[in-house]
Amino acid sequence: MAILNPRIHHTAIDGGAFQNEIQERNIMGVPAVFMNGAAFGQGRMTLSEIVNKIDTGAEQRAAQALNQRELYDVLIIGSGPAGAAAAVYSARKGIRTGLLGERFGGQVLDTVDIENYISVPKTEGAILATSLKAHVDEYDVDVIDVQSASRLIPATAPGEPHQIETAFGARLKARSLIIATGARWRNMNVPGEELYRTRGVTYCPHCDGPLFKGKRVAVIGGGNSGVEAAIDLAGLVEHVTLLEFAPAMRADAVLQAKLRSLPNVTICLNAQTLEVEGDGSKLTGLRYKDRVSDAEHRLSVAGIFVQIGLLPNTQWLEGTVERNQTGEILIDARCETSVKGIYAAGDCTCVPYKQIIIAAGEGAKASLSAFDYLIRNTPVV
Ligand SMILES: Cc1cc2nc3c(=O)[nH]c(=O)nc-3n(C[C@H](O)[C@H](O)[C@H](O)COP(=O)(O)OP(=O)(O)OC[C@H]3O[C@@H](n4cnc5c(N)ncnc54)[C@H](O)[C@@H]3O)c2cc1C
Numbered sequence: 200m201a202i203l204n205p206r207i208h209h210t211a212i213d214g215g216a217f218q219n220e221i222q223e224r225n226i227m228g229v230p231a232v233f234m235n236g237a238a239f240g241q242g243r244m245t246l247s248e249i250v251n252k253i254d255t256g257a258e259q260r261a262a263q264a265l266n267q268r269e270l271y272d273v274l275i276i277g278s279g280p281a282g283a284a285a286a287v288y289s290a291r292k293g294i295r296t297g298l299l300g301e302r303f304g305g306q307v308l309d310t311v312d313i314e315n316y317i318s319v320p321k322t323e324g325a326i327l328a329t330s331l332k333a334h335v336d337e338y339d340v341d342v343i344d345v346q347s348a349s350r351l352i353p354a355t356a357p358g359e360p361h362q363i364e365t366a367f368g369a370r371l372k373a374r375s376l377i378i379a380t381g382a383r384w385r386n387m388n389v390p391g392e393e394l395y396r397t398r399g400v401t402y403c404p405h406c407d408g409p410l411f412k413g414k415r416v417a418v419i420g421g422g423n424s425g426v427e428a429a430i431d432l433a434g435l436v437e438h439v440t441l442l443e444f445a446p447a448m449r450a451d452a453v454l455q456a457k458l459r460s461l462p463n464v465t466i467c468l469n470a471q472t473l474e475v476e477g478d479g480s481k482l483t484g485l486r487y488k489d490r491v492s493d494a495e496h497r498l499s500v501a502g503i504f505v506q507i508g509l510l511p512n513t514q515w516l517e518g519t520v521e522r523n524q525t526g527e528i529l530i531d532a533r534c535e536t537s538v539k540g541i542y543a544a545g546d547c548t549c550v551p552y553k554q555i556i557i558a559a560g561e562g563a564k565a566s567l568s569a570f571d572y573l574i575r576n577t578p579v580v
Pocket residue numbers: 276277278279280281282299300301302303304305306307309310311312313314315316346347348349379380381382383512515544545546547553554555556558
């Protein structure tokens with residue numbers, strides 16, 4: 200925006216290099232965006248999100264415009280790798296395709312290095328997200344960005360469309376749907392976590408690790424992501440304490456061995472985090488219970504990296520498609536849900552191994568299944 204508009208000035212501060220600047224502003228998570236000196240946004244934001252935030256009434260105007268959209272053959276909800284692949288596959292069949300999502304790229308935007316997307320030996324999340332968008336833009340896809348689905352209204356009779364209601368009240372109709380709303384970080388759900396989020400509680404070691412250079416931090420979770428985060432952080436910070444709820448860590452043996460070899464790491468097993476503590480403006484530590492002795496302990500840390508897995512973004516589907524205990528949408532081998540004409544793909548489903556290549560493959564499969572459904576169920580006119 201600053202490049203295009205001479206009345207907008209922008210200063211970027213590298214928190215790792217200018218520690219005094221981040222201390223003055225109490226920044227514990229990046230990117231932290233300030234507008235005219237006041238806090239404006241936290242975390243990665245797209246240009247559309249920023250403009251929407253500044254432009255009051257934008258969402259309501261967008262909702263009015265969405266209500267005018269014609270019936271889709273396929274409407275895809277969620278624009279991560281699964282949604283993007285589904286959109287490309289649908290559009291290539293020449294059917295009317297819509298793609299509604301909150302932020303194009305999904306979790307890929309939160310990823311630094313990606314080295315396991317076959318045929319691409321090494322890339323970065325932001326680059327892959329841009330390529331996903333460019334690929335979708337090659338085709339006739341109605342991309343509805345920075346919009347969130349809040350309700351699914353399944354068809355009540357054969358031949359009737361399914362409907363998606365957006366957070367701002369617009370209704371979109373489609374003959375078939377593909378749900379690809381992915382997943383988000385799981386919270387600890389303890390007192391103080393919400394209050395000190397981005398003020399010490401963080402979920403991304405790659406993004407926020409350098410802000411804790413030379414400080415003491417805790418990592419919650421002894422799975423692969425927790426142990427990887429602890430290894431990564433041990434090279435940057437003064438000391439890492441890893442807290443694992445269970446009697447043993449679940450991470451791969453090779454990662455555990457690496458972690459145990461590091462001199463500035465302490466591992467606490469059977470440790471249940473009870474509370475995140477702070478001084479009102481920033482985090483100062485946490486309280487945890489030893490589940491064997493029942494003794495409570497205090498840990499003085501500047502940062503807590505929560506690494507306890509992912510939760511599917513499916514809460515908005517309550518009472519519609521069937522889900523399992525963890526909220527993942529149940530699908531069959533063709534990505535079909537419990538409701539005819541509604542398909543699902545990627546991290547929001549019960550398919551194991553949450554990976555980009557798997558999400559993209561599932562998106563493609565869901566799309567082919569939806570097309571197959573349409574050719575059998577759309578009346579000949
Ligand atoms: C830090 C990190 C590092 C990772 N590293 C790798 C890696 O190196 N290699 C690898 O293969 N995988 C990696 N993954 C996993 C990979 O990113 C995911 O498996 C993949 O992105 C899943 O794709 P998806 O399309 O199913 O969901 P997502 O990427 O989660 O995309 C879903 C999209 O739907 C949107 N959405 C959610 N709810 C709604 C709604 N109600 N209405 C509209 N839109 C909605 C979300 O905002 C999001 O944009 C990593 C994940 C993380 C978090």
